[in-house]
Amino acid sequence: MPSYRYFWWLCLGFSTFPVFGQGFKPPSPSSVLQYGRxxxxxxxxxxxxxxxxxxxxxxxxxxxxxxxxxxxxxxxxxxxxxxxxxxxxxTFPNKCIVRTKGKRIEPGIDYLVHPSSGDYRGILSLKKMSAAEIMQYRFGGSRSSKEAIAFVAEQKLSKDSLRMVRVKLEKIAQTDCAVIEFTREKLTWSISDQAFNFPYLQWRDTVQQKFPKRIRCTLDAELKxxxxxxxxxxxxxxxxxxxxxxxxxxxxxxxxxxxxxxxxxxxxxxxxxxxxxxxxxxxxxxxxxxxxxxxxxxxxxxxxxxxxxxxxxxxxxxxxxxxxxxxxxxxxxxxxxxxxxxxxxxxxxxxxxxxxxxxxxxxxxxxxxxxxxxxxxxxxxxxxxxxxxxxxxxxxxxxxxxxxxxxxxxxxxxxxxxxxxxxxxxxxx
Ligand SMILES: [Zn+2]
Structure with a gap:
């Protein structure tokens, strides 16, 4: 926790916002580095x-x-x-909870919500599809709103093909049904000015040894x-x-x-x-x-x-x-x-x-x-x-x-x- 000296210096010198930092040493306000820190x-x-x-x-x-x-x-x-x-x-202002087999997985670490994701509350049944099946996917079918297309990138898939599959998955989440993308890549978030009609999750595939059949998802999204x-x-x-x-x-x-x-x-x-x-x-x-x-x-x-x-x-x-x-x-x-x-x-x-x-x-x-x-x-x-x-x-x-x-x-x-x-x-x- 910050010391009182540090706290007072912040209050007097900067603003009225309280600040919390673990193991942070109170600096003298003179140096460039300390000011920047x-x-x-x-x-x-x-x-x-x-x-x-x-x-x-x-x-x-x-x-x-x-x-x-x-x-x-x-x-x-x-x-x-x-x-x-x-x-x-x-935006994702309230709940963002994903459970599989009763176990909660960690937002930001195990999964990300796609920046354009829509909201959802309930259980999703996952239907696995290959890259080829996704590329041939026809829009406008009578998919249940409780169904999610699950995609696990095949090892041999090139970066360009993966990019094309993602574009297709985004269109699917925009108009047709939920999407869960299992990925081996580092999770990197961004921000969007549009919202899909359905949820889209990006999931680190090291999380699951076995492919989940159903997940429970409580996700609040709001387009401002x-x-x-x-x-x-x-x-x-x-x-x-x-x-x-x-x-x-x-x-x-x-x-x-x-x-x-x-x-x-x-x-x-x-x-x-x-x-x-x-x-x-x-x-x-x-x-x-x-x-x-x-x-x-x-x-x-x-x-x-x-x-x-x-x-x-x-x-x-x-x-x-x-x-x-x-x-x-x-x-x-x-x-x-x-x-x-x-x-x-x-x-x-x-x-x-x-x-x-x-x-x-x-x-x-x-x-x-x-x-x-x-x-x-x-x-x-x-x-x-x-x-x-x-x-x-x-x-x-x-x-x-x-x-x-x-x-x-x-x-x-x-x-x-x-x-x-x-x-x-x-x-x-
Ligand atoms: Zn930047």
């Missing part, structure tokens, strides 16, 4: 519900970040602390329409008058809850990136850049299709021609094996500068360049021709979009070194 710990706590759409987790995180921007002294941007927008999302979320904005003007803007961004949303008891903390993805964004804002507030104003954006809706960044780019709030650089931070919690720069080969001059700076420190053992990829919030900017880099860390922590992407699994190995590398990089502009 605290931000990540707070954002990963159960009070923020995985920063999704159950219990307003996403809105609570937005409020925390906006308050922190203000506490650090950042200004609103064109009079706005936030840029609201609306999205649809399928047009809910309001917001990008958080904080501004630091340049010392000398300038209309050039550098945008530093990190998404704060994650996947939220899958039922009442299971949540996805999203520590590496992307509490760590928000921690880096805030640590940079905190430092640059003390010493603003000479010739560029800085806009810090904590994006909402990234996990549901880069909704926040597309909204900001399309909103007209930014003069895209005046943006000198977008530095997007997503997955910043390790770095033992270096960093990757998405768009590094699209904007080689910027990449070269970063590599040169790193050679003189060095902050990380390796900086890799990648090409264009629509995998985070830099993408809507670079599609409009704005120089944009997306940086993520690499290391032994491979937890991604699962219940193990927890604060405790972040090493923060290069957090402080990267913080100073980014500061030096920004000061070169």
């Amino acid at each position: 605290n931000i990540a710990l707070i954002l990963c706590s159960p009070e923020f519900d995985g920063r999704g759409y159950v219990n307003d987790g996403c809105s609570k995180a937005a409020k925390f970040i906006q308050e922190e921007f203000q506490r650090l002294g950042l200004s609103p941007f064109k009079g706005k602390h936030a840029q609201p927008f609306y999205l649809n999302v399928n 329409n047009q809910i309001e979320v917001a990008n958080c904005l904080g501004f630091i003007p340049s010392i000398n008058p300038s209309d050039s803007l550098i945008v530093i961004s990190a998404h704060y949303d994650h996947l939220g809850r899958m039922g009442k008891k299971t949540y996805f903390p999203g520590a590496n993805d992307n509490a760590s990136g928000v921690a880096m964004l805030l640590s940079l804002a905190r430092e640059i507030m003390q010493k603003p850049l000479q010739h560029h104003s800085l806009l810090f954006v904590a994006f909402a809706g990234e996990e549901i299709g880069l909704k926040g960044s597309f909204n900001l780019v399309e909103s007209g709030l930014l003069d895209l021609d005046k943006i000198s650089l977008v530095l997007n931070l997503d997955i910043l919690g390790s770095g033992e094996e270096g960093i990757t720069v998405v768009n590094g080969s699209v904007f080689p001059e910027y990449f070269k500068q970063l590599v040169q700076l790193n050679e003189s420190i060095p902050a990380v053992p390796l900086i890799k360049a990648r090409g264009k990829a629509a995998n985070s919030d830099h993408y809507p900017f670079s599609e409009k021709g704005v120089p944009s880099l997306f940086i993520y860390t690499m290391g032994p922590n491979k937890h991604y979009h699962d219940v193990f992407d927890r604060y405790e699994n972040l090493s923060f190995d290069r957090f402080e070194a990267l913080h100073y590398l980014f500061l030096r990089f920004l000061n070169r502009f």
